[in-house]
Amino acid sequence: MITLFHNSGALLYCDENGKTINSTDVFDRVDAARKHFIAVGLGADYVNNFIR
Numbered sequence: 001m002i003t004l005f006h007n008s009g010a011l012l013y014c015d016e017n018g019k020t021i022n023s024t025d026v027f028d029r030v031d032a033a034r035k036h037f038i039a040v041g042l043g044a045d046y047v048n049n050f051i052r
Helices: 026-039 044-050
Strands: 011-014 020-024
Touching (some): 026 044
16 A cells, blocks of 8 residues: 655644634655654654655
8 A cells, every 4th residue: 555645734623713822844744654663663763664
């Protein structure tokens, strides 16, 4: 399976009134991927295969 993530900005999480309550950006997603690859035994540097 191949997955392509194209991020052009931050994701903003809003409540029902439109107030921003959280945000995430590409750096957060890379960090989450790095933690996942460590957890499954592939190592922290494995994420670098997917970043150009």
